[in-house]
Amino acid sequence: MKAERIKSIGIDGLLKNNPTFRLVLGTCPTLALTTAATNGIGMGLAVTFILICSNVIISLLRKIIPGEVRIPAFVMIIATFVTLVRMLLDKFIPDLYESMGVYLPLIVVNCIILGRAESFASKNPVADSALDGLFTGLGFTWAMTAISIIREVLGAGQLFGITLWDFRIEFFTSSAGAFFVYGLCIALFNGAYTKIESKMRRKRFRSLYEAPLGEETLQAVAEQDTSVKEGR
Amino acid sequence: MTVKQFLKSKVFRCIIVLMCIALVSGALLSVCNDLLKVSDEERVLRTIKKIYGSEIGYEEIEVSYETDTGRIDNIYKLADGNYLVKSTGYNGYQQGTISVWLVAKYDNGKYAGIDDVSVADNEKQTLMSKFTAGVLSEYEGKGEEDFNVIVGGATYSSHALNNAVNVAAKYFLGQTEETGGNGYEG
Amino acid sequence: METVIISDTPHLRKKRTTKGIMLDVLIALIPATVAGLVYFGGRAAVTLILSVFSSVATEFVWLLCKKTDFKTILKQFDYTSAVTGLLLGLTMPPLEYSLWYIPVLSGIFAVGAVKMLFGGTGKNIVNPAIAGRVFAFIAFSGSMVSGWISPAFGSLSSGNEVYAGATPLTDLLGGGLQAVGVSNLDLFLGTGVPGCIGETCKIALIAGGIYLVARKVIKFQYPLIYIAVTGLVSVFMSGTDWNVFLPSVLGGGLILGAVFMATDYVTSPNNKPASYVYFVLLGVVTALLRYGTKIEVVSFAILLMNLIVPLLNAYIRPRPFGATPVIKMIKDKIEAKKASAVKKEADGK
Structure with missing residues (x-):
């Protein structure tokens, strides 16, 4: 496993193709379970575990499953792992199981898992798929945690269950507030991301364009044709 | 389609693959259910x-x-x-x-x-x-x-x-x- | 030699500006504000001041954050956010002093999230005052639902006794006038009826509405249609009991919403046929929601209808100048069909 590859999969999963903020996948649990930070983390870790397991199995079986029935096959594999996680949570962490409620079995049709299976695991070797599952899941987890911290602090005056103060704006724990906070977070994340990305791109290409004789001026970044050079 | 053709065709392969996945998952889950069951009590x-x-x-x-x-x-x-x-x-x-x-x-x-x-x-x-x-x-x-x-x-x-x-x-x-x-x- | 003037569009100018219209609305709201202050006293004054101040301050802070010059902001200040703040304050119950944060946060949400985030004046997707009130309702539902205090004057019908009920409109819708102990005249004047600051004294609101119609800011038929349709549908929903008409029209925030909020230029349709459809639908939705949920729903109904206004604008178009009227088009088609049928018969023979 080349370190470059690991890094690119990592950046993809955590930032560039963050499932919540960039791909906007799996919004149903995001909106419903971000009322408390513990719920957010629990859901995120459950999805991560299922992602890794299902990505590994699907990647192992990718040569065997015919293309026509890949969706039913994926769903069956994912459903197996979700049921496994349900049983484990019910037995060992019943509080989390109850607070997740119906959203735990809904992980089966969570678009993140199906999407990563379809677009990555069915076309890449096992180790890559496992890493992709891990990083995408972690990206989902940190996004959920960020949103749920905002909602919990503003809406319930608590953080991880510890009451901070008595002032609550119940708007943020309601579903209307969920959409509102989610939209604002997408806007903030994408704004910050494009700013940082354009800065880094400018830095990178400036170093490639060293003026050889000292007379040629640097071409302005806006005029450079960067679309071709991007893909590596 | 003859039986041999059918056995080589894509349709049969799809059916077999899905059945195998279902059987393996079912067996795995039934074992886990016995281990991890939460009784009414x-x-x-x-x-x-x-x-x-x-x-x-x-x-x-x-x-x-x-x-x-x-x-x-x-x-x-x-x-x-x-x-x-x-x-x-x-x-x-x-x-x-x-x-x-x-x-x-x-x-x-x-x-x-x-x-x-x-x-x-x-x-x-x-x-x-x-x-x-x-x-x-x-x-x-x-x-x-x-x-x-x-x-x-x-x-x-x-x-x-x-x-x-x-x-x-x-x-x-x-x-x-x-x-x-x-x-x-x- | 003749003088030739070359100029850019628009070539026909009127004296009306956004500032002027907003000032007219503010003047029209003065009677209702005064009535609210007289009835509810200091708490109402504080609520109104806080909501106006926070709305205007949000707009200023937002524009400052976008690196606009303070002088430019002052020069370009049309009083839209002040009107939003005042309307928002008038739809709140007279809140206790300890709940000062409710008008402030609602004002920030109304102007910041609904108006400035979408582009400023003229770009809001829904009426910002309505959105602020709904935000306060969802966010602080306990305080908004139970912040009623009895007004300064008691009810005229029950001998100047002050109404001491939990939620006035709920009881009214549930049990009728007798259950509440006020008469229609009380509802009209606002004596003895607890409610939001601006919505109780109907005569003040109607006076403001007449002023606006006289100044040609709103058209008189639209609020009338809204109010009348609400009353009619309420009557039908309760089994054609015509006694329900006046209480359902005079009770709650209907007149305030119909005159000042539903007629907002940005969030109502931009042509006549669509406007008629819009206001009739508003009336129907308000009456049905009131019947179904038994709480004051005017703000929710206006919010819902604001969201479908782009749909109405897109699909209900006025007839372009010079185009054939629809009825004539239908007549022509029927004639053409008849003519071709006759022709076919003649050919067949």
Whole structure:
């Protein structure tokens, strides 16, 4: 496993193709379970575990499953792992199981898992798929945690269950507030991301364009044709 | 299509693959289910632990007691003499109901009042957030039959809550007057 | 030699500006404000001041954050956010002093999230005052629902007794006038009826509405249609009991919403046929929601209808100048069909 590859999969999963903020996948649990930070983390870790397991199995079986029935096959594999996680949570962490409620079995049709299976695991070797599952899941987890911290602090005056103060704006724990906070977070994340990305791109290409004789001026970044050079 | 052609065709392969996945998953899950099963008894123990605060032995009592303002759903006789009761009160907002868990304290075999009221669920009540721990503690330690705790702005819901507690209180007060027949000490 | 003037569009100018229209609305709201202050006293004054101040301050802070010059902001200040703040304050119950944060946060949400986030004046997707009120309702539902205090004057019908009920409109819708102990005249004047600051004194609101119609800011038929349709549908929903008409029209925030909020230029349709459809639908939705949920729903109904206004704008178009009227088009088609049928018969013979 080349370190470059690991890094690119990592950046993809955590930032560039963050499932919540960039791909906007799996919004149903995001909106419903971000009322408390513990719920957010629990859901995120459950999805991560299922992602890794299902990505590994699907990647192992990718040569065997015919293309026509890949969706039913994926769903069956994912459903197996979700049921496994349900049983484990019910037995060992019943509080989390109850607070997740119906959203735990809904992980089966969570678009993140199906999407990563379809677009990555069915076309890449096992180790890559496992890493992709891990990083995408972690990206989902940190996004959920960020949103749920905002909602919990503003809406319930608590953080991880510890009451901070008595002032609550119940708007943020309601579903209307969920959409509102989610939209604002997408806007903030994408704004910050494009700013940082354009800065880094400018830095990178400036170093490639060293003026050889000292007379040629640097071409302005806006005029450079960067679309071709991007893909590596 | 001949049988041999069929066995080589894509359709057959799809069917086989799906069947295999289903069989393997089914076998795996059935094994795990046996290992990780949560029995009904354990569920009741969990409820008791959540409401009552400690794990304790219990025995379910058969009961069917209903008045026109409420009914009793379950009674569990706990090993330390108290009773854990789930009751439902009617006449809430929009003709809804409120269900509560409460503990009927028994002191040396004598009924000593209601304790530890907590709301289990409700139908059609919209202002349940007004019933804080402070409000629910007003029921504690009292042995009366007609509680009337009203929260301002949530009049109907308060009526349903009172009915839920009162039906349990009535039942237990009734028990202390009767003798025998159902195992309660007077 | 003739003088030739070359200029850019627009070539026809009127004296009306956004500032002027907003000032007219503010003047029209003065009677209702005064009535609210007289009835509800200091708490109402504080609520109104806080909501106006926070709305205007949000706009200023937002524009400052976008690196606009303070002088430019002052020069370009049309009083839209002030009107939003005042309307928002008038739809709040007279809140206790300890709940000062409710008007402030609602004002910030109304102007910041609904108006400035979408582009400023003229770009709001829904009426910002309505959105602020709905935000306050969802966020602080306990305080908004139970913040009623009895007004300074008692009810005229029950001998100057002050109404002491939980939620006035709920009881009214549930039990009728007798249950509440006020008469229609009380509802009209606002004496003895608890409610939001601006919505109780109907005569003040109607006076403001007449002023606006006289100044040609709103058209008189639209609020009338809204109010009348609400009353009619309420009557039908309760089994054609015509006694329900006046209470359902005079009770709650209907007149305030119909005159000042539903007629907002940005969030109502931009042509006549669509406007008629819009206001009739508003009336129907308000009456049905009131019947179904028994709480004051005017703000929710206006919010819902604001969201479908782009749909109405897109699909209900006025007839372009010079185009054939629809009826004539239908007549022509029927004639053409008849002519071709006759022709076919003639050919067939």
